[in-house]
Amino acid sequence: MKYIIEVRDIWEIGQRANQEDSLYPAYKEAKDSDRMFIVCDGMGGHESGEVASATVCEAMSRYIMENCPDAEGEFTDDNLREAITAAFDALDGKDNNESGKKKMGTTMTFLKLHNKGCTIAHIGDSRIYHVRPGKTAEETRILFQSRDHSLVNDLIRVGELTPEEAKTSNIRNIITRALQPHMEYRPKAEIHHTHDIRPGDYFMLCSDGILEEFEDEHIQYYFSEEGGDIDSKVEKIIADTENNRDNHTAFLIHIIDVIDPLPVVTEDTSIGKDEDTLVDIDENGEIIEVSANERTQTPPKQTDNTTTKRERSPEDKRNLYIAIATAIIILFIAIFLLFKGCNGNNKKENNASPADSIETLIEEQQNHEKIKEAEKKAAMAEKEAIEANRRADENERKLKAIEDSIKADQKEKEEKLKQSKIEKLHKGLEETEKAINATVKDDKESANDTTKGVQGIGAVVKTLTNGTANSAETDPVENTETETDIQEQE
Numbered sequence: 156m157k158y159i160i161e162v163r164d165i166w167e168i169g170q171r172a173n174q175e176d177s178l179y180p181a182y183k184e185a186k187d188s189d190r191m192f193i194v195c196d197g198m199g200g201h202e203s204g205e206v207a208s209a210t211v212c213e214a215m216s217r218y219i220m221e222n223c224p225d226a227e228g229e230f231t232d233d234n235l236r237e238a239i240t241a242a243f244d245a246l247d248g249k250d251n252n253e254s255g256k257k258k259m260g261t262t263m264t265f266l267k268l269h270n271k272g273c274t275i276a277h278i279g280d281s282r283i284y285h286v287r288p289g290k291t292a293e294e295t296r297i298l299f300q301s302r303d304h305s306l307v308n309d310l311i312r313v314g315e316l317t318p319e320e321a322k323t324s325n326i327r328n329i330i331t332r333a334l335q336p337h338m339e340y341r342p343k344a345e346i347h348h349t350h351d352i353r354p355g356d357y358f359m360l361c362s363d364g365i366l367e368e369f370e371d372e373h374i375q376y377y378f379s380e381e382g383g384d385i386d387s388k389v390e391k392i393i394a395d396t397e398n399n400r401d402n403h404t405a406f407l408i409h410i411i412d413v414i415d416p417l418p419v420v421t422e423d424t425s426i427g428k429d430e431d432t433l434v435d436i437d438e439n440g441e442i443i444e445v446s447a448n449e450r451t452q453t454p455p456k457q458t459d460n461t462t463t464k465r466e467r468s469p470e471d472k473r474n475l476y477i478a479i480a481t482a483i484i485i486l487f488i489a490i491f492l493l494f495k496g497c498n499g500n501n502k503k504e505n506n507a508s509p510a511d512s513i514e515t516l517i518e519e520q521q522n523h524e525k526i527k528e529a530e531k532k533a534a535m536a537e538k539e540a541i542e543a544n545r546r547a548d549e550n551e552r553k554l555k556a557i558e559d560s561i562k563a564d565q566k567e568k569e570e571k572l573k574q575s576k577i578e579k580l581h582k583g584l585e586e587t588e589k590a591i592n593a594t595v596k597d598d599k600e601s602a603n604d605t606t607k608g609v610q611g612i613g614a615v616v617k618t619l620t621n622g623t624a625n626s627a628e629t630d631p632v633e634n635t636e637t638e639t640d641i642q643e644q645e
Contacts, residue, residue, distance in 0.1 A: 156227070156268075156269075156270055156271065156272060156350065156352070156413060156414070156415055156416055156417055157227050157270075157413070157414040157415060158190070158227070158268050158352075158410060158411075158412070158413055158414070159187075159410075159411040159412040159413075159414070160187055160268075160408055160409060160410055160411055161187050161385055161408075161409045161411060162185045162186070162187055162189060162192075162406065162407070162408050162409075163185075163385050163386065163388075163389045163406075163407045164178060164182055164183065164185055164404075164405065164406050164407070165361075165365070165389060165392060165393060165403065165404060165405040165406075165407075166178065166182040166404050167364075167393065167396065167399075167402065167403045167404070168402055169364055169396075169399045169400055169401050169402050169403055170398075170399070170400045170401075171400070171401060171402050173205065174205065174402050175196065175197030175198075175204035175205040175208060175402055176194070176195065176196050176197065176205075176208060176362050176364070176402040176403070176404035177194075177195045177197070177205065177208035177209040177211075177212045177261075177404075178192075178193060178194050178195070178212065178404055178406065179191070179192065179193040179212040179213070179215070179216045180192075185406070188226070189226075190226040190227055190267065190268040190269065191216065191219060191220075191226070191265075191266070191267050191268075192265070192266045192267075192360055192406045192408065193211075193212050193215055193216060193263065193264065193265050193266075193360075194263075194264045194281055194360040194361060194362060194404055194405065194406060195207075195208035195209075195211050195212050195261045195262060195263050195264075195281070195362075196208060196261060196262045196279070196280075196281050196362035196363060196364070196402070196404070197259070197260070197261050198259070198260035198261055198262070198330075198333060198335075203249075203259040204259055204260065204261065206249060206259055207246060207249070207259040207260055207261040207334065207335070207336075208261040210242070210245050210246055210249050210261075211242040211245070211246070211261050211263055211334055213245070214238075214241045214242040214244070214245035214246075215238040215239065215241065215242050215263075215265070217241075218237065218238040218241040218242075219234065219238050219267070222234060222237070227268065227269060227270055228269065228270055229269065229270060229271070230267050230269035230270075230271075230274060232274070232346055235265070235267070235274060235276055235344070235346065236343075236344075239263075239276075239278075239334075239344055240341075242263070242334060243334060243336075243338070243341050246259075246334060246335065246336040247336045247337055249336065250336035250337060258335045258336055258337070259335065259336070260333045260334060260335040261279075261333065261334050261335075262277070262278060262279025262280060262281040262330065262333060262334075262362070262363075263276075263277060263278045263279060263281065263334055263344070264276075264277045264281045264282065264283050264301070264360045264361075265277065265344070265360075266283060266358055266360055266406075266408070268352075271350060271417065272348060272349055272350025272351075272352060272417060273285075273348070273349050273350070273352060273358075274346065274347075274348055275299070275301070275346070275347040275348070275349070276344040276345065276346045276347070277301045277304075277344060277345055278304065278332045278333060278334060278342060278343075278344050278345070279303075279304050279305075279330050279332055279333050279334075280303040280304060280305045280308075280330050280363045281360070281361065281362045281363060282300065282301050282303065282360075282361055282363065282366065283299070283300075283301045283347075283358065283359070283360050283361075284297060284299065284300050284301075284357075284358065284359045284361075284374060284378075285297070285298040285299040285300075285349065285356065285357075285358055286298065286356065286357045286358075286359070286374065286375075286378040287353065287355070287356055288355055288356075288357065288378050288379050288380055288382075289379055289380070290379065290380045290381070291379055291380075291381060292372060292375040292376040292379045292381065293375070294379065295375040295376075295378055295379040297371060297374060297375065298349075298351070298356075299347060299349065300371075301345070301347070302345065303330075303363075304330055304331045304332035304333075304342075304345070305327070305328075305329060305330050305331060306326050306329040306330070306331055307321040307324050307326060307327045307329075308321070309331065350416070350417040350419065351419045352410055352413055352416065353410065353413065353416075354410055354411060354412045354413060355409075355410065356409075356410040357378045357407060357408065357409055357410070358406075358407075358408040358410075359374075359378075359405055359406065359407055359408070360405060360406045360408075361403070361404065361405035361406075362401070362402065362403055362404045362405070363401065364396075364399055364400075364401030364402050364403030364404070365392070365396060365399075365403040365404070365405050367396070367399045367400065367401065367403075368395070368396075368399070373395075377391060377392060385407055385409045388407060389407060392405070
């Protein structure tokens with residue numbers, strides 16, 4: 156298969172301070188002759204997310220370009236896995252391995268067009284779409300949409316969250332697979348193949364920032380004929396994501412024509428049984444392993460040369476019903492799987508036997524129960540913390556009331572002491588005033604006595620003066636003596 160395509164890219168920073176998304180080919184460097192595309196979203200809240208995303212893009216693209224030089228030649232899953240291993244190794248080399256610090260990390264989406272169709276792979280919650288446009292949004296079909304490796308998606312699958320609740324959940328940004336350095340167990344990519352590629356089809360690789368406000372109907376509208384040509388689609392997406400909070404990055408790949416297409420006999424398959432294996436029944440009633448995505452795909456239409464199924468005897472049918480019932484029981488066990496609890500812990504090979512798969516599912520159920528118990532303990536711890544905060548607030552209020560009471564008592568004592576001092580001062584002033592008044596009174600009485608004495612002396616003097624005068628008139632000589640005597644007395 157060979158292809159004629161046109162490619163456009165989107166690389167917006169959103170409301171973030173820096174751009175942690177990376178893409179290969181680099182922004183504005185993609186050409187219509189390219190056949191390999193990678194989008195990586197550096198993990199928010201981790202140090203050097205932009206370093207991790209750029210490292211994975213560079214390492215994977217370099218490995219594939221060196222080992223698969225023919226752009227539209229053969230490309231195998233082994234080539235892809237080796238490229239992902241090279242990316243993990245490159246991350247190990249970039250990491251400073253300082254303990255106590257968060258590790259850098261990134262998601263990864265990958266698309267490769269080759270001679271047998273298309274290989275799609277992803278790790279994390281960055282997404283890939285394969286869309287077949289119609290004239291209207293209603294007629295447009297989403298042929299494939301990658302399944303997010305996120306905690307809310309796992310909870311939706313097991314029925315503990317609804318899609319609407321997941322949109323506002325405070326754990327919606329927790330992913331269950333990512334590429335990080337020095338991982339004890341390196342998570343495997345979920346791989347999807349298709350050769351049902353027709354002229355007019357679109358592929359879109361995007362980071363989760365593109366999808367903040369998007370639903371499936373938005374995707375169907377953008378990629379319908381109503382959305383215009385590829386440049387119009389890019390303009391509409393950029394305009395509608397202008398206020399998105401996160402970095403948002405995407406490749407839009409439009410299939411103009413397909414040369415020497417392969418006949419479509421069976422639907423696409425997805426690989427990733429390390430974490431997504433379920434149990435199913437083949438047409439002969441035999442238990443086989445299939446991926447979770449295969450179970451959700453539309454069954455293929457049989458061609459004219461398809462072998463007609465043989466008629467089963469009643470015994471065969473009874474065995475088939477028993478096998479189906481067994482598979483349903485196993486499936487109910489499988490839906491309790493939580494990828495967060497078992498991320499990277501499944502060491503089984505892709506060709507594991509059904510018994511191994513059942514044992515793995517039981518182990519994963521036990522992990523899920525442990526996670527539920529841990530969540531209950533966390534909820535109880537949170538309640539205890541809330542109660543402790545409430546008691547602390549109550550104690551703080553009581554302490555403040557005691558402090559206020561002590562301050563009031565102190566103030567009252569100070570007022571009483573001040574009033575006592577004032578009363579003593581007033582009393583002292585009154586006593587002083589009384590003493591002064593008594594002294595003044597005594598002084599007045601003494602002055603009065605003195606005045607009276609002076610007045611008495613004056614009267615005596617006056618009397619003497621009058622007597623002398625009378626004597627002088629009768630006896631001048633005596634009068635003279637008397638005056639002389641008086642002068643002497645004076």
